[in-house]
Amino acid sequence: MKTREIAEFLSAELIGDGDVEIHAVAALVTASAGEIAFIEKADVATTSAAACLIVPVTFAAQTIAPQIRVSDPKLALARVAKKLKKHERRYFGAEHSIIAKTADVRTIEIGSFVTIGENSFIGEGCEIGDGVRIGRNVVIKKFTVLHPNCVIYDNVQIGSHCVVHAGVVIGAEGFGYIRDEDGEYHQFPQIGTVVIEDNVEIGANSCVDRGSLGETRIGEGTKIDNLVQIAHNVQIGKRVVIAAQTGISGSTVIEDDCVIGGQVGMGDHARVQSGAIIGSQAGVLPGKIVRPGVWWGTPVQPLDEYKRQNAHVKGLERLKAEVKELKKKLD
Amino acid sequence: MKTREIAEFLSAELIGDGDVEIHAVAALVTASAGEIAFIEKADVATTSAAACLIVPVTFAAQTIAPQIRVSDPKLALARVAKKLKKHERRYFGAEHSIIAKTADVRTIEIGSFVTIGENSFIGEGCEIGDGVRIGRNVVIKKFTVLHPNCVIYDNVQIGSHCVVHAGVVIGAEGFGYIRDEDGEYHQFPQIGTVVIEDNVEIGANSCVDRGSLGETRIGEGTKIDNLVQIAHNVQIGKRVVIAAQTGISGSTVIEDDCVIGGQVGMGDHARVQSGAIIGSQAGVLPGKIVRPGVWWGTPVQPLDEYKRQNAHVKGLERLKAEVKELKKKLD
Amino acid sequence: MKTREIAEFLSAELIGDGDVEIHAVAALVTASAGEIAFIEKADVATTSAAACLIVPVTFAAQTIAPQIRVSDPKLALARVAKKLKKHERRYFGAEHSIIAKTADVRTIEIGSFVTIGENSFIGEGCEIGDGVRIGRNVVIKKFTVLHPNCVIYDNVQIGSHCVVHAGVVIGAEGFGYIRDEDGEYHQFPQIGTVVIEDNVEIGANSCVDRGSLGETRIGEGTKIDNLVQIAHNVQIGKRVVIAAQTGISGSTVIEDDCVIGGQVGMGDHARVQSGAIIGSQAGVLPGKIVRPGVWWGTPVQPLDEYKRQNAHVKGLERLKAEVKELKKKLD
Secondary structure, X not given: OEHHHHHHHOOOEEEOOOOOEOOEEOOOOOOOOOEEEEOOOOOOXXXXXXXXXXXXXXXXXXXXXXXXXXOOHHHHHHHHHHHHOOOOOOOOOOOOOEEOOOOEEOOOOEOOOOEEOOOOEEOOOOEEOOOOEEOOOXXXXXXXXXXXXXXXXXXXXXXXXXXXXXXXXXXXXXXXXXXXXXXXXXXXXXXXXXXEOOOOEEOOOOEEEOOOOOEEEEOXXXXXXXXXXXXXXXXXXXXXXXXXXXXXXXOOEEOOOOEEOOOOEEOOOOEEOOOEEEOOOOEEOOOOEEOOEEEEOOOOEEHHHHHHHHHHHHOHHHHHXXXXXXXXXXX | OEHHHHHHHOOOEEEOOOOOEOOEEOOOOOOOOOEEEEOOOOOOXXXXXXXXXXXXXXXXXXXXXXXEEEOOHHHHHHHHHHHHOOOOOOOOOOOOOEEOOOOEEOOOOEOOOOEEOOOOEEOOOOEEOOOXXXXXXXXXXXXXXXXXXXXXXXXXXXXXXXXXXXXXXXXEOOOOEEEOOOOOEEEOOOOXXXXXXXXXXXXXXXXXXXXXXXXXXXXXXXXXOOOOEEOOOOEEOOOOEEOOOOEEOOOOEEOOOOEEOOOOEEOOOOEEOOOEEEOOOOEEOOOOEEOOEEEEOOOOEEHHHHHHHHHHHHOHHHHHHHHHHHHHHHO | OEHHHHHHHOOOEEEXXXXXXXXXXXXXXXXXXXXXXXOOOOOOOOOOOOOEEEEEOOOOOOOOOOEEEEOOHHHHHHHHHHHHOOOOOOOOOOOOXXXXXXXXXXXXXXXXXXXXXXXXXXXXOOEEOOOOEEXXXXXXXXXXXXXXXXXXXXXXXXOOOOEEOOOOEEEEOOOOEXXXXXXXXXXXXXXXXXXXXXXXXXXXXXXXXXXXXXXEEEOOOOEEOOOOEEOOOOEEOOOOEXXXXXXXXXXXXXXXXXXXXXXXXXXXXXXXXXXXXXXXXOEEOOOOEEOXXXXXXXXXXXXXXXXXXXXXXXXXXHHHHHHHHHHHHHO
């Protein structure tokens, strides 16, 4: 792609040579010939060897490399990176894999030692990594990537353009037991399913359990980090972001456009309303409704309240001294 | 199974047709012909199309579907679900697996790309999923299911009727190091083992480390959720329930019949006494003895105390104002 | 090894027979003929059947077994265990594995169903467990062990004498997204790499993400427990210890010789200075600099402050009563 084409693609102003060939993005400090980098702030001086720079519209310095001027350089770089990314075919035909005769597989990008169960469907353009296990009656739509060694249980549905990282387990039985009069635990049936909509990304070693009787659902465009736990019957909306090691208990609902930090714990049957932001390590009690806004702490409270309360706690030593003083005076 | 047979199996009263054939359990709202559903509360009106309903003994409404009246409908459904569950044979003989000649394998339900090491024993009725790794001298008793891609290190023992979900790692080396005078860490030997008793269930991607010199043990009927960490030499009793993402440090003991919430952290050498319940995200300090009762917070305290203390903290703003007022008066 | 040789190896005094053959370490209570055990404290009486005892220099009791007297018996046992450990060859030549023709593999200890990608290098003495996935252009130096089913993405570098436990994922894409004007998330490029230096150990099912544009690095001699999350561009120094289930966000730096407890959460772009110790379940805010010393709580504070503050909170009930009393008096 030439610098001129990149500027056009971004609908942005180009200053400098429009004919420089760009083949990859890179960090500002390591970029070299053929690479494009970005500068986030207007007042950064650079001696980068990048062949092209994406800069803020307010960027003042002159550079040898041509500049492409945009309102959000980081976003622009992300877009260019996606545009420049070439699909390198990694697998050429499941030579050492076991695919059920009744499975309908429409991609040849299947790695080695993969197993695909009866009546499962894998759509065109999908990439199924080495050692992936796909159960029976699974549906995986188009252009979805399953990285090596992830496990998809029976009946799970995964949309198009999803990315599922290594070691992810989707569709394991949920954690639901009922105790009998003798104290023994009996598993409540975990025979529901999981539906993952389009453009979802799931980080390495995360787990999404199947619904007990209904379904667990992850909405379109939602991004989930590593080692996250999604329990049975959880409903996650569209464009939700969930950072690493967070755990969401059974039947909890997270509406569209929420942002959930890392190591957050949510009790069962809670509801996080659209637009809520929950800080890392927060705890949401079972059944709690979390309204839009920024939330923090365990149990979660609005960030302002949390800060005020924290300040009060930090001021306790002084308060105690004041009370002592008052006592003395009074005596 | 006919409705009459289900009522007999549950020792429960049947109202309505005893000859309806039931082949599966289902959710109330989605149930249809041949399916049985449950209603938890007496005052729920239903238009379910279920072929049979399990209802509380106090259930008043008339229904077209026959009713089976029990004291605990949810438990009854769990029992019926187990009864109705047909074992569908998934694997037929380890065709693409590598089994050591000295291994004694008494089931043909072994998936593809499995490896089983020397002198290991796999009992009758076991199901070993695709890509499972079983080391040397492992013993797995009868009717235990290992889901795909889990890893069992050498010398581990697993009982009968256990379920081990995908990605679980049992028997990895514990985390124990000793620092020398130069600041280098030396691994303390991690050559013990893991013993898992009968009827244990372990959730996806959980880890149970082997004992350093002794054993790590998980008692009969204990249920462990996803992404849980059980360190070396931990002793877990019978019928313990541990929710997702909890971590238990080395040599800690959890006695029978405890319930541990999600994301709980326990220090080493702690002891949780029989019948204790620990709330989610709680923290148990090393060496702490947790008596029976309900516990909460970090460090854990009795739930009542935790609530009272929380109320005091929330009242701090008012207390501060009162002190200010007193000061003014006194001046 | 004879008892005399062990004493020499430890530069320690031997009391008793120097010709006893020792072939393994064991726990004091279970040790028997041919095994060596240790006693940590001077005042422990023992009836151990161990063939040799490592004891503190101040140990007073007489024993039938020969004694080796050292200043740190636990460390001495660790050293002897390592010395006695025989390498048992487990794999003999990758018979059922797929190794790219351009890969340079210098060990025959490759398990079954392994895949190794193009241009990757595996050094001499390495042990690659069953079902391990190694991408393209990966470098693994000498004598490193990858336990079964772990996944190494493209371009990752791993040093010598490392141990990577089962289910570990190294080099997955980091979690970085930028939102556009329509609310859609775009992945920031995650095309950097991971460098793991020598003598590093990584616990089961842990994840180390690749750098976005730069690298994620784990320093020499660092030990990481199970289920730990290391995000993109994190820099971890030498001889750092990180306990289970801790999560470290993007670009955070942990300098040499830090000790991080379990379930700790660190925000992005924080810096933990050399020698800092952070207690379990602590939370480090983004950008925070944690100086040397012992830290605790969320957000982290020095342990002394944390304890004092905790005491104040516990004293709140009394303080409230005092204020009430003052009020009464004043009225």
